[in-house]
Amino acid sequence: MGWIIAIIVGGVAGWLASMVMARDASMGILWNIIVGIIGAVIGNWLASALFGIEGTIQSFNLTGFIIAIVGAIVLLAIVNLVQRGRVR
Numbered sequence: 001m002g003w004i005i006a007i008i009v010g011g012v013a014g015w016l017a018s019m020v021m022a023r024d025a026s027m028g029i030l031w032n033i034i035v036g037i038i039g040a041v042i043g044n045w046l047a048s049a050l051f052g053i054e055g056t057i058q059s060f061n062l063t064g065f066i067i068a069i070v071g072a073i074v075l076l077a078i079v080n081l082v083q084r085g086r087v088r
Helices: 002-020 029-051 062-085
Strands: none
Touching (some): 002 029
């Protein structure tokens, strides 16, 4: 059941992050889920390494959700920087 919650929360976190980073029009639901889940991993790593905060996306709580959104925003910022450097 934890993976179902991770997919749902990851999708919502990825969607919110894509709206913050103005990439919502170019992303579909699958990419929102992928960005949200990978962002949650990045966010959990950053939160535990820098601040000692533990949050998880598999058991829904507010801390884990906020960490997932912040991690997804960081991931999208990195993607934006990489794509900006490419020649189109």
